[in-house]
Amino acid sequence: METEECYDPFQPNCPSRLILSRIGDRWTVLVILALRHEVLRFSELRTKIGSPAPKVLSQTLQALVRDGLVSRQAYAEVPPRVEYRLTDLGRTLLEPIDAVRRWAAVHTGDVLDARERADELVASGAGGADR
Amino acid sequence: METEECYDPFQPNCPSRLILSRIGDRWTVLVILALRHEVLRFSELRTKIGSPAPKVLSQTLQALVRDGLVSRQAYAEVPPRVEYRLTDLGRTLLEPIDAVRRWAAVHTGDVLDARERADELVASGAGGADR
DNA sequence: CGGTATCCCTCCCGATACTG
DNA sequence: CAGTATCGGGAGGGATACCG
Numbered sequence: 001m002e003t004e005e006c007y008d009p010f011q012p013n014c015p016s017r018l019i020l021s022r023i024g025d026r027w028t029v030l031v032i033l034a035l036r037h038e039v040l041r042f043s044e045l046r047t048k049i050g051s052p053a054p055k056v057l058s059q060t061l062q063a064l065v066r067d068g069l070v071s072r073q074a075y076a077e078v079p080p081r082v083e084y085r086l087t088d089l090g091r092t093l094l095e096p097i098d099a100v101r102r103w104a105a106v107h108t109g110d111v112l113d114a115r116e117r118a119d120e121l122v123a124s125g126a127g128g129a130d131r
Numbered sequence: 132m133e134t135e136e137c138y139d140p141f142q143p144n145c146p147s148r149l150i151l152s153r154i155g156d157r158w159t160v161l162v163i164l165a166l167r168h169e170v171l172r173f174s175e176l177r178t179k180i181g182s183p184a185p186k187v188l189s190q191t192l193q194a195l196v197r198d199g200l201v202s203r204q205a206y207a208e209v210p211p212r213v214e215y216r217l218t219d220l221g222r223t224l225l226e227p228i229d230a231v232r233r234w235a236a237v238h239t240g241d242v243l244d245a246r247e248r249a250d251e252l253v254a255s256g257a258g259g260a261d262r
Numbered sequence: 263c264g265g266t267a268t269c270c271c272t273c274c275c276g277a278t279a280c281t282g
Numbered sequence: 283c284a285g286t287a288t289c290g291g292g293a294g295g296g297a298t299a300c301c302g
Contacts, residue, residue: 024155
């Protein structure tokens with residue numbers, strides 16, 4: 001039932017592009033990670049992920065709810081209370097996200113090293129007769 | 132040697148943030164995927180991934196080379212020829228990328244469904260007394 | 263408390279033109 | 283062929299103020 005083999009990420013309309021841009025979003029992954037083990041309220045989320053502006057968090061949340069990855073439950077109380085939790089679908093996203101996290105844990109050092117080396121080269125060589 | 136357990140993605144300086152933003156980049160993943168099985172020249176890459184402007188591809192490639200994920204080899208010929216290939220480090224990135232691809236292959240349908248349902252709700256209910 | 267409305271500003275992206 | 287230079291538009295991110 002998977003149509004995995006006919007996926008072509010080079011097509012602009014490819015679904016993987018959609019997911020990729022989602023993951024690349026500044027706050028999406030943080031929200032999902034924050035909800036990994038707990039149900040959180042709006043301001044709790046804000047505190048946990050360090051989101052500066054409520055607008056941004058609100059946007060992120062709405063997009064996640066729209067895509068069925070997070071569910072929103074509001075209580076008719078005073079003061080109002082709203083809880084966000086991962087849906088089953090949202091929980092499945094934890095796997096690929098963690099694959100990325102694991103890669104970062106293992107290889108970021110290499111990337112940083114490579115970057116330093118490249119920057120040194122630029123500073124000395126390509127800087128062009130700067131001494 | 133891995134320091135995986137002390138990784139906190141909620142820290143702004145966390146390495147996983149760096150990798151995430153990399154993956155979210157518009158062209159980075161496409162370039163890596165394009166170089167998966169072959170060595171390609173600049174214009175071949177452009178054709179394959181459908182990058183419209185050379186500037187953008189150039190930027191992407193420079194960043195990838197800087198981070199040690201792609202290597203660049205130029206030949207002193209006329210006309211000039213430049214080949215790009217994945218480094219060993221870059222090849223390791225294929226794993227997490229593929230995890231995301233696989234997720235997309237399996238679950239994008241669900242996301243699209245959820246999105247449609249949510250949009251219908253908005254159109255009928257939240258549109259607000261539109262009839 | 264849980265958002266929305268508004269404004270600003272930066273960064274990314276893209277097209278075009280030009281150079282080695 | 284393989285880029286760089288320049289310019290411009292648009293989306294996204296962020297701070298602040300305000301509303302239910």
